[in-house]
Amino acid sequence: xxxxxxxxxxxxxxxxxxxxLSERVGVTIANLSILKTGKAKAIRFSTLEAICKELNCxxxxxxxxxxxxxxxxxxx
Amino acid sequence: xxAIGKGSxxxxxxxxxxxxxxxxxxxxxxxxxxMAIVPFATLIxxxxxxxxxxxxxxxxxxxxxxxxxxxxxxxxxxxxxxxVTRLLExxxxxxxxxxxxxxxxxxxxxxxxxxxxxxxxxxxxxFMSLIFDADVEINTTIISWLAIIAVFVLGEVFREGARMKxxxxxxx
Numbered sequence: 517x518x519x520x521x522x523x524x525x526x527x528x529x530x531x532x533x534x535x536x537l538s539e540r541v542g543v544t545i546a547n548l549s550i551l552k553t554g555k556a557k558a559i560r561f562s563t564l565e566a567i568c569k570e571l572n573c574x575x576x577x578x579x580x581x582x583x584x585x586x587x588x589x590x591x592x
Numbered sequence: 593x594x595a596i597g598k599g600s601x602x603x604x605x606x607x608x609x610x611x612x613x614x615x616x617x618x619x620x621x622x623x624x625x626x627m628a629i630v631p632f633a634t635l636i637x638x639x640x641x642x643x644x645x646x647x648x649x650x651x652x653x654x655x656x657x658x659x660x661x662x663x664x665x666x667x668x669x670x671x672x673x674x675x676v677t678r679l680l681e682x683x684x685x686x687x688x689x690x691x692x693x694x695x696x697x698x699x700x701x702x703x704x705x706x707x708x709x710x711x712x713x714x715x716x717x718x719f720m721s722l723i724f725d726a727d728v729e730i731n732t733t734i735i736s737w738l739a740i741i742a743v744f745v746l747g748e749v750f751r752e753g754a755r756m757k758x759x760x761x762x763x764x
Contacts (some may be wrong), residue, residue: 543764551764560764
């Protein structure tokens with residue numbers, strides 16, 4: 517997918533573990549792992565809001581659009 | 593009525609389909625043997641007739657018409673067996689609580705193709721029976737064709753359902 521998730525980087529910067537984030541935002545570790553590993557197909561606004569609130573960041577700090585990957589997929 | 597579990601329509605259907613499958617298997621095996629033996633029936637009868645203490649009364653003659661009839665039923669039983677097996681597999685996924693998977697979409701498509709072969713079989717052998725004077729009628733109906741289209745539509749619905757389920761499972 518052309519959207520990549522940089523949750524692990526933000527977590528590292530905040531010194532927070534995935535387990536701790538899971539407890540704070542009320543999302544299971546399994547689901548956060550799906551998000552972190554880039555396997556997620558969609559993210560709810562409520563989840564994004566909770567993550568941004570706990571990590572004190574903007575959605576753009578977590579989600580990135582990779583134009584090159586998008587172009588590569590379109591070319592396939 | 594419950595969707596799954598004991599006393600549900602799915603479980604009743606599964607029992608019925610299991611029973612039907614056993615009957616179809618017996619018929620299919622019998623027809624397979626007949627398909628293999630019938631062309632040589634006259635030779636076999638002649639060979640047996642020559643053995644001591646065996647007396648076959650009357651003439652055993654197998655004609656092309658007989659073989660057309662057997663081949664028609666053989667294809668029919670094969671199609672029915674395939675359809676029943678696929679339906680049982682679909683019901684199995686329902687019992688396990690995950691019917692919306694890509695495999696079921698493929699199974700429905702397979703059932704659709706099998707039913708197409710079944711209708712093709714009726715028409716082909718029907719025309720052959722006209723030529724060779726066999727006892728196979730061309731009895732295809734519009735309802736049958738609509739049912740085939742319905743199965744293909746259902747397959748595509750399941751394909752989209754499987755995609756939506758995957759998306760839902762991977763929504764955080």
